[in-house]
Each structure stands twice: as structure tokens, then as C-alpha cells.
Amino acid sequence: MKRTIISAVILILIISAVTISIIINNNTSSDMLEGIDNAIEFCSKGNNSKALNEIDRIIENWDSASDILMVFSSHDKADEVDEALHIAKVYAENGENNMFIAECSRAKIMIKQINELEYPRLHNIL
Amino acid sequence: MNKRDDFILRKYPDHSGRLVILNGVMIMIITVLRTLLLYIFIIFAVRIMGKRTISELQTSELVVTLLISDIAAVPMQNTEQPMISGIIPILILVACEVFVSLFMLKNDKFRRVICGKPVIVINDGKIDQKAMTDLRMSTEDLFEELRQKDVFKLEDVAYAIIETNGKMSILKKPASDIVTAAQLGVQTKDNGMQAVIVSDGVIADSSMEFCELNRKWLKQTLIREKIQLKDIFIMTANRGRKYNIIKKADA
Numbered sequence A: 001m002k003r004t005i006i007s008a009v010i011l012i013l014i015i016s017a018v019t020i021s022i023i024i025n026n027n028t029s030s031d032m033l034e035g036i037d038n039a040i041e042f043c044s045k046g047n048n049s050k051a052l053n054e055i056d057r058i059i060e061n062w063d064s065a066s067d068i069l070m071v072f073s074s075h076d077k078a079d080e081v082d083e084a085l086h087i088a089k090v091y092a093e094n095g096e097n098n099m100f101i102a103e104c105s106r107a108k109i110m111i112k113q114i115n116e117l118e119y120p121r122l123h124n125i126l
Numbered sequence B: 001m002n003k004r005d006d007f008i009l010r011k012y013p014d015h016s017g018r019l020v021i022l023n024g025v026m027i028m029i030i031t032v033l034r035t036l037l038l039y040i041f042i043i044f045a046v047r048i049m050g051k052r053t054i055s056e057l058q059t060s061e062l063v064v065t066l067l068i069s070d071i072a073a074v075p076m077q078n079t080e081q082p083m084i085s086g087i088i089p090i091l092i093l094v095a096c097e098v099f100v101s102l103f104m105l106k107n108d109k110f111r112r113v114i115c116g117k118p119v120i121v122i123n124d125g126k127i128d129q130k131a132m133t134d135l136r137m138s139t140e141d142l143f144e145e146l147r148q149k150d151v152f153k154l155e156d157v158a159y160a161i162i163e164t165n166g167k168m169s170i171l172k173k174p175a176s177d178i179v180t181a182a183q184l185g186v187q188t189k190d191n192g193m194q195a196v197i198v199s200d201g202v203i204a205d206s207s208m209e210f211c212e213l214n215r216k217w218l219k220q221t222l223i224r225e226k227i228q229l230k231d232i233f234i235m236t237a238n239r240g241r242k243y244n245i246i247k248k249a250d251a
Helices: A002-044 A048-072 A075-093 A097-119 B001-012 B017-049 B051-055 B059-077 B084-106 B108-115 B129-134 B139-148 B205-210 B215-225
Strands: B119-123 B157-162 B168-172 B197-201 B232-237 B243-247
Touching: A002 A048, A002 A075, A002 A097, A002 B017, A002 B084, A048 A097, A075 A097, B017 B059, B017 B084, B017 B243, B051 B119, B059 B084, B059 B108, B084 B108, B119 B129, B129 B157, B139 B157
Parallel strands: none
Antiparallel strands: B119 B157, B157 B168, B197 B232, B232 B243
């Protein structure tokens, strides 16, 4: 009977952990995606300084969020996003707007992929 | 200089060989820590599943045991994978195994679906060839199993059953079986079961309780035998207060 109770508790804890991971992932990624969209918009309008500030903010948020995200997601995917954001920053500093937008878009796609993998969709399960 | 190198220099100002070596050492440390954590975790998981899993594996238990070992290896070897990607599947398997075994206990039909049923391959001294074919069991397999049960003549066997865990149980014919004291009408004394009450100088209180002994009796025995507790390698005893002491080699 003890084992049954322990197993039931384990299942409940797992369901809770999975739910929390989806919520954290969702919150982090939506915040990041919004920030990247803003940075792209600033850059498109020629406001490079604002785009740079925005990308700095995004990098800072990602650094703090990725520590928690890496508990649930693959580390190399988080590192790739980190890399893309830093490269985008370099492009922004050098005034290469097109490359900045391309790199931001790449980061967006990777963040969406990390988010997408967490959901129990058929193509993820199969 | 390309953008990637620029990024690397900004993020890692001290971009030298030392960084590469340090990174390698850190990965090794992480691997060591993960292996230790997963080792402790798997012991805990197998303990939850119970003693049956360790001794005689049923089909579902065999599957779970194999899966656990494979799943645990992934985060152990690949530090890029989060450890939770190994822990969660193992916990799910353990919980499922406990629930499945509990349901098997309550529901005989379900148990038959998961584990199958025992098959009689030798019935009243006659080999059931159809049963052997169904089990994909050859005559060599049959004789190998019989020999492992110390049966060297087919004529000695009354019944041979292949259990759900794949092991063979044998009932010999009375004429070939070992005679018991009861059959000979011989009165024998019941000495009870021996238990280890002292192991490497440490008293096992649970074994003492099983043998209905106490520390006072132990102390008196050791005084009588002129031996100290720390010099004992193994001491066994039974409920009849019969004991056996083996001293340590360097005592």
C-alpha cells in the first residue's frame, strides 16, 4: 500500500512539474518574442539606439530565464538562442540593420521551436 | 574577423586554450555528479518497485528494468540533455509498474494478458509436444532446464511447468523423489531458522528479535566464550539458542 501511495504522489508531482515547465516556457518565450519584435520594429524604423537597448534587455532577460529553462529543455538549444542574440547585438552595434533583423528572426524561430517542443502535440509525441 | 568570432571574443574575453581545458574539466565534473545522482535515484526507483523486480522478473518488470537502464544512460553521457529528461521517464515507469502490478493482483484476467499463464510441458510423465512448440522450446532447452533442476532422467519427472517468469518448476515422481523424515516416520527436532545476529562486530537487533533473543543473553554468551564483540566476524543463532561464532581473521 505504501508503494501505491508513493507512486500516486510521484505521478502528481510529475504532472505538476510538467505543467510548471510549460507555463514557465510559455511566459519566457512570449516575453522574448515580444521583445525581439520590438527590436526589429525599432531597427526597421532606423532607430538603432533603441533597437540596441531592446536587444540588451532581451539578452539580460534571456540570461536569467535560461538558467531555469535549461532544467527542462535541451542546453544546446538555449545556447543557440543566446548565440543568435549576441550576434544580433554585434550587428546592431555595427549598424548592419539587415543582418540584425535576420539574426533576430533566427532567434525568434529557435525560441518558438523550444516552446513548441514542450506542448503534447501529436507530431511531438510521434 | 567574422561576426561569430567577434561574438565569441566579446562573450569570452580570455579566448585561449585554458578556456577549452577548463570547459572539458567542467563537463567531466558535471558527468561525475550526474552519474552519482542518477545512481542514487535508480536505487531509490528500484526500491519503490520492490523486491520482486530484483529477483524474478515478470514481462512488464523486465521491460521496465531494461528501459530504466537505457533512459538513465542518456543524461549521464550527454551533458547537453537536462537531467530531468531522464528522471521524469524513470519515475513514470516506476509509478506505472507499481500500478500495473497492483491491478494484476486484483484482476486475474489482466494478469494473464500481461504475464501469460504457466504452461505444463510434461504432464503426468508425458511430454506435451504442442505446448513445447507454442513456447518455441526445443528438446535441448527442456533437458537443459531439467539438468539445472538436478533431474537427469526424463522418467523421473511427473510434471514440469514453465512459469510466467520463464523458470521451470518440477514435480518428481514419488519413486524418484527424495524421501522425507515424515515419510520414514522419523522424529526430527525443529531447530528453527538461523539468523545472523552479529555481523562484523555490529549487532543486528531485528535478527535478535526474530530469534527471540536479547542483548543480555548475547553479553552472557560472549563472556562465556571469552570473546569480545569487536572480534566477531559472524555470529548466527536460532530460537533454540544454538549459536555459532566465527572470529575475524586478525582477531
